[in-house]
Amino acid sequence: MKEFTARQQEIIKASMELIAEQGIQGVTIKKLSKKIGVAESALYRHFDSKLDILLGILSQFRSTKMMELEKIQTAGATEIEQLQIFFNERFKQFTQNPAITAVIFSEEIFQNEKRLADTVYAIMSSNLKLILDIIKKGQKNKSIRSDISADQLSLIIVGALRLLVSRWRLSAFSFDLAKEGEKLWLSIRQIIKE
Numbered sequence: 001m002k003e004f005t006a007r008q009q010e011i012i013k014a015s016m017e018l019i020a021e022q023g024i025q026g027v028t029i030k031k032l033s034k035k036i037g038v039a040e041s042a043l044y045r046h047f048d049s050k051l052d053i054l055l056g057i058l059s060q061f062r063s064t065k066m067m068e069l070e071k072i073q074t075a076g077a078t079e080i081e082q083l084q085i086f087f088n089e090r091f092k093q094f095t096q097n098p099a100i101t102a103v104i105f106s107e108e109i110f111q112n113e114k115r116l117a118d119t120v121y122a123i124m125s126s127n128l129k130l131i132l133d134i135i136k137k138g139q140k141n142k143s144i145r146s147d148i149s150a151d152q153l154s155l156i157i158v159g160a161l162r163l164l165v166s167r168w169r170l171s172a173f174s175f176d177l178a179k180e181g182e183k184l185w186l187s188i189r190q191i192i193k194e
Contacts, residue, residue: 079138
């Protein structure tokens with residue numbers, strides 16, 4: 001994963017704050033430079049464009065996700081517990097950085113930007129693969145039901161998670177995501193356990 005300088009991290013943080021306040025469309029180099037208190041040209045020394053800043057946000061998200069993956073793999077937990085850890089960590093990460101949901105769940109901004117679309121698709125694919133691998137292992141160990149395919153169970157889980165987070169974001173973060181996520185997890189656990 002890419003290492004960011006202290007200034008790049010500051011720019012990414014300020015960008016996420018602007019996204020939280022005004023949405024992605026509200027983030028401009030001009031507004032960002034004003035927020036940080038530097039000339040616009042100074043920002044271009046650290047990132048070539050707004051797109052590169054958004055890619056930086058996604059890169060940081062991916063790094064956090066990789067640490068989360070390590071935590072899941074080294075937890076020594078059952079497959080059901082691993083899925084719960086995934087859920088809890090994801091909702092915790094979104095609650096701490098709600099602006100990231102505007103980047104990850106705003107498909108309309110990716111229509112004309114292949115690099116963003118490819119990056120988000122890679123993140124989605126790795127999430128789906130992680131869930132799929134855990135489910136397959138759980139089916140083999142008979143802790144997760146096998147009368148529904150692992151592919152379909154993983155889509156149900158990821159789809160439910162995405163829908164809840166999208167609803168939270170579109171409601172202007174009006175409910176406790178972690179609390180609703182826990183309720184969702186309890187329902188999913190009932191559906192998937194053997």
